[in-house]
Amino acid sequence: MPRTPILSASGIRTAALGIIDRHGLDGLSMRKLAAELGVQAASLYGHVATKDDLLHDLAGEILEKVDVTGFADGDWRHGLTMCARSYRAALAEHPNIVPFLAYGPAHREASLRRLDALHGGLVAAGWSRREATMIAASLMYLVFGAALSSFSSGFSEDQALYRDRYPNLDKAHLLPAVAEELDHDSFELALAAFVDGLALRLPR
Template identity: 55%
Template sequence: MARPRKPLLSRERIVTTALALIDAEGLPALSTRRLAAELGVSGPSLYNHFATKDELLDAVADSVVAQVEVSAFGVGADWRTGLLEWARSYRAALAAHPSIVPVLAQGPGRRPAALRMADAAFGGMVAAGWPPAQATRICAMVRYFVAGSALGSFARGFVDDPSAYDPREYPHLGRAHLLAEHQQQVDEGAFETGLRALVDGLALRHPDRLPAHD
């Protein structure tokens, strides 16, 4: 009988496998040797697709950003809706792959999906009347906010042991041990509260609402 053929090695398969490895074990787990073993190939064969590990990490990071939805910044769209939908989609993508966030935090560089995202967000804000300098700062602020939210869980920062927080020392943390049990509700609620406050605050500073000399 003919031996079953191995799946063809491709950039997409390498990136998918690398992301799964990073998700499962963190960035330090990714090495050429380990990735090749996961793929069932020899290490040198990876270099036919990616010249360096940094190039591979760029591709992995960009595959995550490619999941982010930016269509709300379309022609004639309200900038507030654009920011809200972008930030929510951005956080969802990063929260699903938190171990890759440090790579994404370095900026878009030459990554196509990241550059398309930046172009859509910046272009949408400028089209809505924000001066380019302010639009740049707003987009940067959203990135900082989203990345920080995706990196960790506030709720899971507290242990679930009710005896851990002595009321004599921490009189206001009597229910802190319950936070981990409600992680999703707490963390997503905190993100949504902050995002809404951010957008509402910006609305008060929109050029259309300010005197001409401001």
Template identity: 55%
Template sequence: MARPRSPLLSRARIRDTALELIDAEGIDALSMRKLALELDVKAASLYSHFPNKDAVLDAVANLLTQRVDTSGFRSGWRAGLETWGRSYYAALSAHPRAAPVVAAGTGRREDFLAMADAVHGGLVGDGWPPRHATMIAASVKYLVIGAATTPFGSGFADDTRVYLDRYPNLVQAHLIPDHAEEIDEDSFELALGCLLSGLEPLHASFADAAARRRRAGTSR
């Protein structure tokens, strides 16, 4: 029996190929027809695995979300946010063109919903009021998405002549593109650390208020 010309189709193979196309050309370039051409199959073959392009994008979003670690919340809210934020940033910065797929919303994406549930539960379980837990999770998400999709060095030319005379405060800016990855990673760490340090006194105030309520309740 002759061997198939190309590997058999599977949901995982279709999803992974879609991610490769997004990485190379962006989300707008992805279509079921183009995906079929890349896989060397007829477009109709894809529909036995995914009903439409949106379902493929959901699978891509779930794949990236699976690489995000929420286990740190077992050690407290700050450790949880550090682990979650760093792993979230690593997952999306490795595929910046696919980041909008994750950022677009949850829909019925099971892995995204499980991640959101773990983050919210970890924060509330360690003393944050639900409303603040929601805002904190949103703040970290904004930081991650922005850092993963907007490299700082992309705004600067590597030609020193661009900055001479006219922009005296940017005479070293031509060096930024050569250190772009380092700058982006260090800047993300700085922003995340400042956010978490700024939350510390607020969390302490909630803990103090909760302790006062407990004391008041036991004194009755």
């Protein structure tokens, strides 16, 4: 007789994330997840209460890859830069779940621990608590803006669309071919400008 697959929390998360990666957030349901795992939907509820709880578990797993250790040496610029780069990289691995993550830390332990380290590192460096909150929020805008869209991929490769009507965009058709490189460099430019600009505002 066929055996019922043994379920585990990690296996459920892996399968759920696979569905989201392939079909987007709307493609995930407890019924589809159960079918993916070869079990009945009722079997899942011994491990996760609701789909929303499962999404929070997935978010926590992804956010474990965000590195906030750079604040430990007291260099807030280094900490902020490491946090931003690792955050963008973590989101890039699973872009379809980014809209769920973009709503803020909610009650997610992994997110709150990292936010606590970021906030503490900034305050220790001399920023006020209000400024630290604003910097953390601004960093999220930067990271999630980069994760939610690709500026370069949004152009057509048809040169005729731009050449005659938009003379300053006569090379825009070349952007999709170098989208990954240009998006990376654009993020780095924005991040450097953000951190350098903040440094000028820090009270001495």
